[in-house]
Amino acid sequence: MSEPLAITPSSDVAFTAAVKAAQQARGSRQAYARVEARGGFRTELTPDFVQFLGGIDTAFLATANAAGQPYVQHRGGPKGFIRVLDAHTLGMADFSGNRQYITVGNASENPKAFLFLMDYTHRRRIKVWGELSVVEGDADLVARLMPEDYGAIPERALLFKVSAWDINCPQHIPQKIDAPLVAAALQEREARIAALEMEVARLRGLVGTADAAGM
Structure with a gap:
């Protein structure tokens, strides 16, 4: 046996x-x-992973060439720029950049890749292992992956086949708040201050009127 x-x-x-x-x-x-x-580690992209992915605008994509020389590239875009295509596949449009094509070249000879997904606001991070494939000339796929109303120029599609993923603890992650969130909070605070100032002025006016009337 x-x-x-x-x-x-x-x-x-x-x-x-x-x-x-x-x-x-x-x-x-x-x-x-x-x-x-x-x-x-987990191998399927669960609903909590999908929710996390929809809220981030920053990722780091690591590849290596055939000799094992590593390279890490920042990937950014509007929140949700990395799309979930199925339970094991992520996709993103490859925007035009400095035209070094290190990631593209590495993937052509060594598909092993790694994604490091960061959410600085909530101090969360997810590690993803898998294989990267570069898809050229598929306009429909690129259109599917392209974020709506985003001004970048897409050159191709990148597909990431997930082997495993894991969540890191928040230890040592600095909290960084996105500028639009800070601007919105400041605007709300300024509006609140203005409303309070108007209320103070109104109450002072009432007191002044009462004093003038001898009340």
């Missing part, structure tokens, strides 16, 4: 033998072994 096949936890995409040895040496292996016993 053959031995049952061992199920590889999805977290092995990050927890290689070398990483597990480092965890063992530094006392965290037992905790992450429990994660592995539950199957590892």
Whole structure:
């Protein structure tokens, strides 16, 4: 009778033998072994992931060339610029930039990629492992991925096939508030101050009228 096949936890995409040895040496292996016993990281894009993705405008996309030389590129756009295409696939339009094409070149020889998604306002981050493919010449797909009323020029589509994802704790994440949110809060405060000043002036007027009448 053959031995049952061992199920590889999805977290092995990050927890290689070398990483597990480092965890063992530094006392965290037992905790992450429990994660592995539950199957590892999540692999399907859940509703809470979709909600998180719809609220962020900042991401970092990491690739590496065939020799293993890494490269990290900032990706930004309107909130929700990264789209969920199905339970395992993300997509985004590749906007025209400085035309170095390092990410495009890396993906052509090494599809392994990593997305680091940041929400500074709420101090949340999600790590996503997968494979990146570059889609050229598909105008319908690019139109589907292009954010509405956004002035950037799309050149192609990028598809990210998700292998696993995990949520980091908020430790050490600085809280940064988006400028439009700050501007809206300041505008609301100024309007409130103006209303209070008008009310103070009205009440002072009533008091002055009463004093003049000898009341």
